[in-house]
Amino acid sequence: MNVSRIGQDVHMLQNDLRARADELLRKLAGEHAQLRDDQWLAIEALVAHNRRALVVQRTGWGKSAVYFISAKLLRASGRGPTVIVSPLLALMRNQVAAAQRADVVAATINSGNITEWSAIHERIAGGEIDVLLVSPERLNNPDFRDQVLPHLARDAGLVVVDEAHCVSDWGHDFRPDYRRIRTLLTELEPNTPVLATTATANDRVVTDVAAQLGVGGDDETLILRGGLDRESLHLSVLNVGGGARRAAWVAQHLNDLPGSGIVYTLTVSAAEDLAALLTDQGHSVAAYTGKTDTAEREQLESDLLNNEVKALIATSALGMGFDKPDLGFVLHVGAPSSPISYYQHIGRAGRSAQRAEVILLPAAEDRDIWRYFASVAFPPEESVKSVLAALRTDRALSTPALEPLVDLGRSRLEMVLKVLDVDGAVKRVKGGWISTGAEWTYDYERYGRLSEARDSEQRAMLDYAELKTCRMVFLRRQLDDPLLGTNPAPCGRCDNCGGARFSATISDSTTAATDARLSRPGVTLAPRKQWPTGMRSLGVALSGKIHTGAEQGRAIGRLTDLGWGQRLRTLLQQPDGPVDEDVVSAAVEVLKAWNWGQRPSAVLAMPHHTHPILTETLAQRLAQVGKLDFLGVLPRRANHPVANAHNSAYRVAALHESWEPPHVAETGPILLVDATTDTGWTFTVAAHSLRQAGAPAVLPFAIASVS
Structure with a gap:
């Protein structure tokens, strides 16, 4: 055997794979785009070596390029379609559009396109689809779980878990449905590559995601974790006061901000009120919340992408995955309760721009809203056990039928059912839910840790608002940035490093007009x-x-x-x-x-x-x-x-x-x-x-x- 010749052949195959990857990247991102070293390492691990990988890189780094290029290369070698578990409709729409640029045939199954599900299932069966994007909630739909998912698990060429921090109890956007991905992974054919990606994960979340997805536990797994500094972001905090004063500041200064952007609020009513106020004062804005209809969301996203509005006044419904490379600013009227969540929001800005303004307007009333959301977290033991006691093993109960039997509101009841489903105590079937009969115990230690983590993150956001040192260093430290080092240099761009760029003053006329309206x-x-x-x-x-x-x-x-x-x-x-x-x-x-x-x-x-x-x-x-x-x-x-x-x-x-x-x-x-x-x-x-x-x-x- 000629070992030297084998080595040359492997090298040639690697060069060929790299050349094809570069070509696909240029279709995705433009003729001058070049693969980052870690992008290539991930693609090579997935396509050439069928490995599992966890990629934790900042927003705008190019994680989607890794899985679309890998999907196309695997498809060209005869492998099955790539399955991408993706959390938000806005993210899915952007991903499908990006896939088309690389000649990747992509389709999505989610709550917004129910009428297309049957045709998509047929196209999957016919081998016409390169990439299928699936919402985590679909993984436990009885028909999809029992009829479609087994075929995908058997035939998948690659499985991608996007925004993988949602898997983690410790993550800022934990979703019980994401835990079902573990079931999908256990049913995959041997040597099926798996990729998990996220931009917002500290050490705790990285460890938990690795455990939940079965990645990171052995030497065969590739973990690629990069720095989180974003040189285009200029961070500022302005303490202008609470109530109407924050709205007045936005009304006066919105047009001073570059380009178009997003103004985040903590509640739906605040988004609607602020959008109405700004519209009355002549600003081109619109509200975007969880109450916004799907079709209207698509139009609003398009309006922002095309700079037809100055800003969307949004809740966290406009978050993960919304991709406008030249987004000029992100402004928060109210502080999120977690630095990780805050970093995820501001990561929407300045992806391809040299400069983007990131401004936080905090106030004492933010803490009242944090307390409210904490109060509707996972219910106490007696409430959960009442759900288990009400369910039977021989007859399904729908969620509306179950409601009169337990003292839980609809949203909290649905959360309990999902957690119990993931834990194996209940099962979703046609017609509703049944008990599996499996023993279940309330994990006091787990929920206690989550409560402590939530309190710690809230204190960190209060510290961020009062910070006198570098704001970017603070956020990077909160996310355990591996490139931060023990004695990091200040960013030189935030208000604490380079001086205030915006005044907290508000004119009397704007204050009066805002007070009158609100x-x-x-x-x-x-x-x-x-x-x-x-x-x-x-x-x-x-x-x-x-x-x-x-x-x-x-x-x-x-x-x-x-x-x-x-x-x-x-x-x-x-x-x-x-x-x-x-x-x-x-x-x-x-x-x-x-x-x-x-x-x-x-x-x-x-x-x-x-x-x-x-x-x-x-x-x-x-x-x-x-x-x-x-x-x-x-x-x-x-x-x-x-x-x-x-x-x-x-x-x-x-x-x-x-x-x-x-x-x-x-x-x-x-x-x-x-x-x-x-x-x-x-x-x-x-x-x-x-x-x-x-x-x-x-x-x-x-x-x-x-x-």
């Missing part, structure tokens, strides 16, 4: 139209459409509003007491603008659990100002507990027949006043009781809407 009270409260399913199982004879409920209502504002939010939170944090005249004035202004069909003739106060005096005195004042009959406080039945359930069915059952309606048969429409409203069920069930007692209509009014 101080305008009035939020619509949509009426509940359908009773929860399964009420009879709780002993309550309510079902179907609601014919004796509340009319459309109003509130002064939401606790998350940019304008009224801070004032309402402050009001409700104070001890109970008589209503202030400014609250009365705001309520009167809302009532004046209320275009009701028939004016109320009486006012009735709800017995609020924490602010009964505030509620009753407001109802009295509204009756006095409007010359309406004051009916007092809706009496609660003796020994009936206050309803505090989280689940709709349980809440309605707790509220049902809990009041003694006064004599209302002779009255006209009733204005029903409460301090707060959240789900709307308290107003709905109270209105039902009043309608049953003879009230012709019930008009709900609250000081604050919680959500």
Whole structure:
């Protein structure tokens, strides 16, 4: 055997593979593009050696080039299609467009293209697809899991887990569905290469991702981890104050920012309020949130890509994978609760630009929002065990059918089911969920660690906002950047290194205009139209459409509003007491603008659990100002507990027949006043009781809407 000749042949094959990889990169990224050393190392490991690899590289480094080039090279050698598990629709759309530039035939299966699923399945079976992008949620769809996934696992030429930090409990964007990828990997044919990629992972997350995906545990795995410094990013923090002042700063300075960009907010209502404010003041912006329709999202993404808007005012729904190389700025009106999440957001900016501005406008109220999101994290043990107790092994229960049997809201119930599914205690089947009968224990240690990690990350974000040293070094240290070193040099670009570039001052005219717009009270409260399913199982004879409920209502504002939010939170944090005249004035202004069909003739106060005096005195004042009959406080039945359930069915059952309606048969429409409203069920069930007692209509009014 001529060892020298074999070595020459291997070298020639490697050179040929590299040449083809370079050619594909030029199709993807332009004629002058060149593969980075680590890009080539990853491609060679996957294509030539069928290895598993974990690539942790900064946003814009070119991770998608690695898997598209590898997919095309593997396909050319006769291997099956590449399966890419991808988390967001925006990311999928960008990836499909990128694949086409390299002559890669790509398709996606996700919640936004249901009508195309059957045709895509046929194309996969016919060998027409080079790359299939799949949302993690699809991996456990019964039809897909049982009919499509086994064939993909058998025939896949490469499996890619994009945004792999979602696998990790420690990651800022953990998704239980991602844990199912482990099942897919165990069913792959031997020597099937696997690639996991992410830009936002510290040491903890890298270790956990490696364990979850079965990579990183042996010497055969390639881990490529690069530096996270982004020379185009210029970081700044401006403490302009809370409430409306942050909105006013954006209104005054938005046009000072380069190009087009993204303005992130922490809540949907803040995004909508800020977008409306900026639009009123002549800025070309639009809101982009989890409530935005799929088709509208695509159009908004296109508008931003084509610089047809100055900015999208977005929640984290516009995050991972959105790719606009020349994005000029990322501005946060409110700090994310994690430096890792913050770095992921700002990584959208300046990918191919020499300079991009990254600005954070923090305020004390951010912490209230962090606390709220923490409060709806994984439920306590007794709630989880109630789900297991309600499920059977012989008959499936849908999520709506399961809701009346457990005291969990829909979103938290779905999270519990997904975690239990991943842990093997339940299984999703056609028609819903069944118990597997497997023993399951609540992992106190795991959830305790997660809580501690969350608290630590929140403290780090507070430190970032008050930092006097280099901001980029701080973020790189939070992400355990392997190239940072023990004594890193300052970036020279952030406000602490190079001096402030933006003033925190706001003109009096902008402040006044913003205050006027955001101080305008009035939020619509949509009426509940359908009773929860399964009420009879709780002993309550309510079902179907609601014919004796509340009319459309109003509130002064939401606790998350940019304008009224801070004032309402402050009001409700104070001890109970008589209503202030400014609250009365705001309520009167809302009532004046209320275009009701028939004016109320009486006012009735709800017995609020924490602010009964505030509620009753407001109802009295509204009756006095409007010359309406004051009916007092809706009496609660003796020994009936206050309803505090989280689940709709349980809440309605707790509220049902809990009041003694006064004599209302002779009255006209009733204005029903409460301090707060959240789900709307308290107003709905109270209105039902009043309608049953003879009230012709019930008009709900609250000081604050919680959500």
